[in-house]
Amino acid sequence: MAMADKINHTNGNNDVCFEEALGKLELIVKLLEKGELKLEDSLDKFAQGVALSQICLAKLTVAEKKIDKILQKEQGIFVEKPLLFTEENS
Amino acid sequence: MQIFSISDVTSYIKHVLDRDRTLNSIYVRGEISNFKRHYSGHCYFTLKDSDATIKVVMFRSRSQLLKYAPRDGMKVVVGGKITVFERDGQYQLYADHMVPEGVGELSLAYEQLKEKLAAEGLFDELHKKPLPFMPRAVGIITSPTGAAIRDIITVAKRRHPGISLVLFPVQVQGIEAPGQIADAIRAFNDYGQVDVMIVGRGGGSLEELWAFNDEKVVRAIAASTIPVVSAIGHETDFTLSDFVADRRSATPSQAAEIVVPDIYELGRYIRTLQDLIATHMQAIVKDKRQMVLQYRQSAALQRPMDLLTDKQQQVDSFLQRLCQVMEQQITAKQHNFSIQAEKLAMLNPLAVLARGYSITRTKDGQIVSDSSQILNDQEIEIFLAKGALCARVCSTKEA
Numbered sequence: 001m002a003m004a005d006k007i008n009h010t011n012g013n014n015d016v017c018f019e020e021a022l023g024k025l026e027l028i029v030k031l032l033e034k035g036e037l038k039l040e041d042s043l044d045k046f047a048q049g050v051a052l053s054q055i056c057l058a059k060l061t062v063a064e065k066k067i068d069k070i071l072q073k074e075q076g077i078f079v080e081k082p083l084l085f086t087e088e089n090s
Numbered sequence: 091m092q093i094f095s096i097s098d099v100t101s102y103i104k105h106v107l108d109r110d111r112t113l114n115s116i117y118v119r120g121e122i123s124n125f126k127r128h129y130s131g132h133c134y135f136t137l138k139d140s141d142a143t144i145k146v147v148m149f150r151s152r153s154q155l156l157k158y159a160p161r162d163g164m165k166v167v168v169g170g171k172i173t174v175f176e177r178d179g180q181y182q183l184y185a186d187h188m189v190p191e192g193v194g195e196l197s198l199a200y201e202q203l204k205e206k207l208a209a210e211g212l213f214d215e216l217h218k219k220p221l222p223f224m225p226r227a228v229g230i231i232t233s234p235t236g237a238a239i240r241d242i243i244t245v246a247k248r249r250h251p252g253i254s255l256v257l258f259p260v261q262v263q264g265i266e267a268p269g270q271i272a273d274a275i276r277a278f279n280d281y282g283q284v285d286v287m288i289v290g291r292g293g294g295s296l297e298e299l300w301a302f303n304d305e306k307v308v309r310a311i312a313a314s315t316i317p318v319v320s321a322i323g324h325e326t327d328f329t330l331s332d333f334v335a336d337r338r339s340a341t342p343s344q345a346a347e348i349v350v351p352d353i354y355e356l357g358r359y360i361r362t363l364q365d366l367i368a369t370h371m372q373a374i375v376k377d378k379r380q381m382v383l384q385y386r387q388s389a390a391l392q393r394p395m396d397l398l399t400d401k402q403q404q405v406d407s408f409l410q411r412l413c414q415v416m417e418q419q420i421t422a423k424q425h426n427f428s429i430q431a432e433k434l435a436m437l438n439p440l441a442v443l444a445r446g447y448s449i450t451r452t453k454d455g456q457i458v459s460d461s462s463q464i465l466n467d468q469e470i471e472i473f474l475a476k477g478a479l480c481a482r483v484c485s486t487k488e489a
Contacts, residue, residue, distance in 0.1 A: 019223040022356075025363050032370035035377065042374045049367040056360045060353045066227075066254035068243070070234070073277045083243075083257050 018059045025052040096179070104174040107181065113172040118144065118183060119191065122164045127153070133160065137168060137183065144172075148185040156188065157199035165191040196296055200303050204330055207305075212312045213333045219317040221337060221349065222285040227254035228349055229284035229316070231274040234259035237292045238321065238342035245346035250353045256284055261301075262291035268304035275310040275318070287314065288345045289331065290321030302329035311335055321345030443475035461486040 016024075028049040032042060068083035094102070107113050120137035127133050131150030136143050146168060160166070170185040190198045207213065228246065232238045239257060246253050258277060260270040271289065278287055289311065291299070301307060302322050308330045311318045320335035321342040332338040339345040390397060435441075443449070450458040451471045458464060464486050472479040 017224070022360070025360070025367075029363050029366045029370065032367055032374065035370070035374050037374075039374065039378050042371065046367055046371045050364070053360050053364045053367075057357060060357050060360075066252055068255040069257070071229075071256050071258045071277070071281060073273070078277070078281055080256075083255065 016055065018056060021052050021055045021059070025049055025056060028052070097176070100174060100176045100179055104176060107173055115169075116172060116183075117167055117169045119167050120144070120165070122160055122166060123162050125160055125162050135160070135162075137166075144183050145180060146170075146183045146185050147175075148188065152186055157195055158190065158202050160188065167191055196300065196303075200330070203303065203305055203308075204333070207308060207330065207334070212308065217312065219315075219336045221317050221319065224351055225253070225285035225349065227256055227284045229278040229281075229287040230255060230257045231260055231271060231278070231287060231289045232257070232291055232321075232342070233262045236262065238262075238290060238323070241292075241341070241343040242288060242321070242346045245343045246350040249347065249350045252353075253350050256281075263294070263298050263301055267301035268306045271301060272304075272306040272310035275307075275314050279314055279316055284316060286349050287316055287318045288321050288342065288349060289318055289335070290339075290342055290345060291323065292342065293323030296327070299324060299329055302331040307331055308334045319345045319349055440475065443473070446475075448475075449473040461488060 028045050031037060031045055032049070035042075037045065070081045070083045072079045072081070118137060120139050123136045123138055123143075125133065125135040131153060133146075133148040133153045135146050135148075137146050138144075148168075166188050168183060168185045168188045170183050170187075172181055172183050174181050189195050193201075211217070230239060230242055232242075234257060243255060246255060256278075258274040260274050261267045262271070275287065275289065278284055289307075290302070299322055302320070311320075311331055311334045317336040320329070320332045320338045321344070322329050322332060323341045328338065337348055339348055385391065449472070451473070452458060452463070453469055453471070456463070458470060464470065464483050466483055466485055468483050470481055470483060472481055
């Protein structure tokens with residue numbers, strides 16, 4: 001089954017990008033929904049799905065607040081300064 | 091009678107005309123014909139109505155300020171002064187400004203440029219780049235002081251507090267604006283650290299939004315390898331930047347919504363998916379269990395003894411047949427045997443022994459039929475009709 005093949009190679013490796021992980025997770029949901037897999041394969045995909053969902057959630061948690069920048073080009077060189085006036089009422 | 095030179099009379103006519111206040115500052119309505127733009131940038135054409143024509147000159151210093159391209163047949167109002175071109179002895183309208191009649195100057199320029207760029211295919215769907223799903227950093231090109239940047243920051247941080255924003259500050263209106271905006275777009279492409287750009291400003295009049303209709307800006311957006319979302323606040327018309335952008339939005343806030351994913355919503359979605367796979371998994375297990383239960387209720391598993399007795403009966407009948415066959419076989423064999431036994435009795439060596447013969451064997455059971463088989467002192471057995479003898483050979487004789 002092509003759909004199964006596509007997600008076969010993910011056993012929770014953390015270097016997939018969010019979008020990719022989400023796509024695979026959605027695929028697993030569809031596969032399980034069809035219910036055509038063997039029980040063992042279903043359990044396998046279920047475990048993969050849980051792992052992928054955890055990867056997705058982990059990628060959404062904001063570890064650090066990125067510093068916003070003002071970019072300027074002066075004599076062909078990029079100059080970065082912090083963008084400071086952000087948070088008043090957000 | 092006074093006789094004038096041509097120069098004098100021309101100069102006199104010019105003097106008369108130049109003194110006339112009406113001709114000095116005049117607006118003339120008419121249709122352009124015979125329009126020519128000289129390589130020097132000066133424009134020469136005729137303005138006509140149904141009954142008359144007048145020659146018009148528009149010098150480069152003036153014509154370069156026109157936002158649209160004058161064309162034959164266009165109805166315009168030309169402002170300037172009428173004076174004499176002495177060399178040709180011809181009076182001319184020296185135009186300072188020229189506005190199209192009916193439509194505004196800006197809308198005319200807009201329509202013209204739109205048509206040109208559309209013909210080049212700049213607005214075609216096939217050039218539209220997909221936006222990144224989860225940008226690492228978002229480039230913003232707008233005024234550092236306007237409402238637009240604040241709106242973008244507010245919306246972006248609400249949706250994704252960890253998103254990285256990079257502002258390239260530019261003027262968004264005025265003569266400098268188009269060049270600055272176009273440069274900023276190119277700068278972000280050189281910088282290479284943003285995955286998507288928002289280019290725009292808050293709402294304004296057609297004049298205030300004009301920079302976003304500038305050819306330089308439109309071409310810079312078209313040339314950008316980084317996807318561009320336009321964010322030009324406007325109620326009615328789109329700017330040309332909107333047409334060329336990979337995505338357009340009505341306001342800077344909306345642009346931020348398009349570009350920055352809402353991680354809280356995504357989180358909820360992923361939890362929904364988690365629930366879904368758990369639910370599906372449960373359903374699968376339930377399904378399989380149901381199947382097992384069904385099999386267990388099948389006749390075979392419910393009354394296994396039935397199956398057993400069936401089989402036993404089968405076995406019994408086989409056994410019975412087997413016995414019959416065996417009996418027949420045995421009877422046949424017995425019959426055969428008694429025949430053979432009778433034959434055997436006739437050949438029985440014991441019968442010979444009874445007549446006084448004996449059989450001699452070595453210890454290892456070889457029948458002795460030749461004296462050369464035996465050595466002196468060898469032990470031998472001699473079978474008689476009744477009993478046997480163990481003997482040691484004293485000597486042997488050859489036959």
